[in-house]
Each structure stands twice: as C-alpha cells, then as structure tokens.
Amino acid sequence: MTGPTPRPEILGIHPYVAGESTVAGANRTVKLSSNEGAFGVPPGAQAAIREATEEVFRYPDGGATALRAALGKRWGLDPARIVCGAGSDDLLYQFCLSYGGPGRDIVMSAHGFTIYEIAGVYAGSKVIKVPERDMATDLDAMLAAVSPATRLVFIANPNNPTGSMVSAEALARFRAALPAHVLLVIDSAYAEYVTADEYDAGIKLVDATDNTVMTRTFSKIFGLGGMRIGWCYAPPAVVDVLNRVRGPFNVSVAAQAAAIAALAEPGWVEHSRAHNAEFRQVMTDGLTAAGIKVWPSQGNFVLADFVTVDKANAADAFLRKRGIIVRKVGGYGLPHCLRITIGTAEEVGLIIEGLTEFVRHG
Numbered sequence: 001m002t003g004p005t006p007r008p009e010i011l012g013i014h015p016y017v018a019g020e021s022t023v024a025g026a027n028r029t030v031k032l033s034s035n036e037g038a039f040g041v042p043p044g045a046q047a048a049i050r051e052a053t054e055e056v057f058r059y060p061d062g063g064a065t066a067l068r069a070a071l072g073k074r075w076g077l078d079p080a081r082i083v084c085g086a087g088s089d090d091l092l093y094q095f096c097l098s099y100g101g102p103g104r105d106i107v108m109s110a111h112g113f114t115i116y117e118i119a120g121v122y123a124g125s126k127v128i129k130v131p132e133r134d135m136a137t138d139l140d141a142m143l144a145a146v147s148p149a150t151r152l153v154f155i156a157n158p159n160n161p162t163g164s165m166v167s168a169e170a171l172a173r174f175r176a177a178l179p180a181h182v183l184l185v186i187d188s189a190y191a192e193y194v195t196a197d198e199y200d201a202g203i204k205l206v207d208a209t210d211n212t213v214m215t216r217t218f219s220k221i222f223g224l225g226g227m228r229i230g231w232c233y234a235p236p237a238v239v240d241v242l243n244r245v246r247g248p249f250n251v252s253v254a255a256q257a258a259a260i261a262a263l264a265e266p267g268w269v270e271h272s273r274a275h276n277a278e279f280r281q282v283m284t285d286g287l288t289a290a291g292i293k294v295w296p297s298q299g300n301f302v303l304a305d306f307v308t309v310d311k312a313n314a315a316d317a318f319l320r321k322r323g324i325i326v327r328k329v330g331g332y333g334l335p336h337c338l339r340i341t342i343g344t345a346e347e348v349g350l351i352i353e354g355l356t357e358f359v360r361h362g
C-alpha cells in the first residue's frame with residue numbers, strides 16, 4: 001500500500017453531475033437545468049439574508065427551533081418530529097448512513113434521484129434499482145425486490161427526472177405491504193407543484209405508521225437552492241437517530257432566517273404553483289405539437305423524450321448554441337431524454353421555439 005485509500009466501493013461512485021449554468025460564448029444564458037423556481041429568491045428572504053450578515057459570527061441554533069416552529073405551524077405538524085438539514089440531501093445521506101450499511105440493502109426505482117444511489121453506496125449498502133413501467137415507479141416490482149436484507153426504500157414523489165407521481169392510496173398500500181423493519185423515505189421535493197388531487201406529500205402516511213419519513217426542501221418552489229435547506233417529518237425514533245448523527249450546526253444562520261421569511265412571503269407558493277401548472281401545460285402542448293414526446297409531469301419540469309441518444313444530444317447542442325441550458329439525464333439511465341425546467345413565460349417560449357426549429361431543420 002502506498003497511501004491512504006478509501007473503501008473500494010467509494011471509487012465506484014460516479015460524482016453527482018449538477019445542471020450546468022453557463023454556455024461559452026453566449027451573451028445571455030437561460031438556465032433550465034436544475035429545477036430552480038421560476039421567480040428567483042422571495043424578497044422577504046433576500047432581506048432576511050441581508051439582516052443575517054451581522055449575526056453570522058455566532059453559531060446557528062443547532063436545533064433550528066424557530067424554523068421548526070414555523071414549519072409546524074404551516075403544515076399543522078408537531079415541531080418535535082421535524083429535523084432540518086443542509087438541503088434535503090443532507091438528510092438523505094443521514095438515512096443511508098444510519099439505516100443502511102454492509103448487508104443492509106437499499107431499494108429505489110431505476111430512474112429515481114441519483115443521490116439515493118450515491119449515499120447508499122457511500123454507506124456500504126447494496127443499492128437495487130428496480131425497472132420502471134412507462135417512466136413511472138412500479139410499486140409491485142419494488143415490493144418484489146425487497147428481501148429480508150432490505151432496510152430502506154426511497155421514492156421521490158413526484159419523481160425527478162421523470163415527473164411521475166404515485167397516488168396517496170397506492171403509496172399507503174405499498175407501505176402496508178412492506179416489512180415493518182423497512183424505512184420508507186418519501187422524497188417530496190416537488191410537493192408544492194403537484195396539481196393532481198390523489199396526492200399526499202407523505203404527512204398522512206408518516207402519521208399513520210412508525211416507519212415512514214417525508215423529506216421536503218426549500219430549494220425548489222421556495223427559491224433557496226443556494227442556501228442549502230431542507231427538512232423531514234419523521235417518527236420520534238427516527239428523529240432521535242437523526243439528532244444523534246447529523247452535524248450539530250448543519251443549517252446556517254442565514255439559511256434558517258431565509259427559510260422562515262420564505263414561508264411568510266405572501267402568495268409566493270400559490271403564485272408559483274399556478275404559474276407552473278399553466279406553463280407546464282404550455283410546454284407540454286408546444287413540444288407535443290412539434291412532434292416531441294413529453295412524459296406527464298407533476299413537477300416543475302418535463303422530461304422530453306427524443307427516442308434516440310443521438311437526437312437528444314443534437315437537441316441539447318442546438319439549444320446550447322442559443323444559450324439555453326437544459327439537463328442531460330444519461331446519469332439517470334435516460335440518455336435519449338432531456339429534462340427541462342419550467343421557467344418564466346418567456347423562457348418556456350424560447351424552449352418551444354428552439355425545439356420546434358430543431359425538429360424542422362436541426
């Protein structure tokens with residue numbers, strides 16, 4: 001041995017590829033690659049961040065007491081059952097490291113969020129990816145993949161990057177069929193964008209069971225991806241575990257202040273949800289009219305299916321020449337698709353115009 005080496009499986013992890021943010025040579029870039037909210041940072045949160053500048057020599061409240069109280073009030077939850085993280089990714093890692101490990105398998109869907117795989121392998125778990133049906137989570141196949149070794153099942157609802165949703169009823173039946181020792185993590189990062197009425201973000205299921213958790217984030221509709229703040233609602237025993245292992249000061253002073261202000265921003269969520277619902281449909285109709293298949297989405301993005309990898313790559317290159325960045329999703333096992341965030345009305349128009357032109361002449 002010549003120097004320090006990590007456990008062998010660590011070097012098998014492919015680093016997370018974030019959505020890109022610049023195109024060389026473009027005067028203006030339109031970034032629709034990371035599902036960030038269409039309207040930037042809520043004004044109240046901007047003010048709270050500015051005010052926090054004088055406080056940041058102090059450590060944050062490690063228990064995020066005021067933020068958990070605000071979250072509890074907003075959703076009618078007991079703050080003692082909420083844990084905050086540096087983004088929900090932080091919490092997803094803690095679940096894997098605490099409940100996963102060697103001999104403790106993790107089950108996810110084939111096109112599920114890649115952090116589950118990265119964090120699961122990091123923890124030493126075997127990560128089992130279950131094929132989907134029509135770009136949607138196949139709950140029966142997931143159940144069949146569960147064995148006595150399974151300790152964690154992750155479901156993003158709606159899922160990124162497919163946009164698919166599992167109904168509240170199907171999710172409750174799935175939970176009831178899972179062994180009691182399996183922790184079900186429902187990742188509801190896009191909950192606020194859902195317009196389908198058979199949806200439960202997970203609160204009811206967490207309340208009804210003692211082995212289900214729900215994660216949420218301020219990175220999407222609340223426009224605070226750069227602050228790194230997320231939270232989970234969990235049974236007391238899981239809260240206890242997280243509070244033992246998480247970083248004691250995992251959420252910064254500015255992030256806590258910004259999140260509290262974002263929750264209080266009048267009409268922010270309503271306006272953003274209504275805009276998204278309208279322009280998700282405009283995007284879907286526009287691309288469909290251009291001859292591009294779009295999978296149904298309940299999120300703030302759509303998955304455009306170009307059938308072949310070459311077509312998807314050519315479409316991406318064509319948009320880039322116009323300064324528009326969307327998300328390649330080869331890392332999610334979907335190299336023939338592109339994921340496109342629902343931006344402003346103008347941005348949605350630029351995508352439709354660009355891809356229509358691509359189909360005609362590209």
Ligand SMILES: *Cc1c(COP(=O)(O)O)cnc(C)c1O
Nearest residue numbers: 087088089113160189217219230
């Ligand atoms: C964006 C996203 C998150 C949020 O991650 P943060 O760490 O909170 O920024 C979580 N899960 C899914 C499926 C996402 O797409």
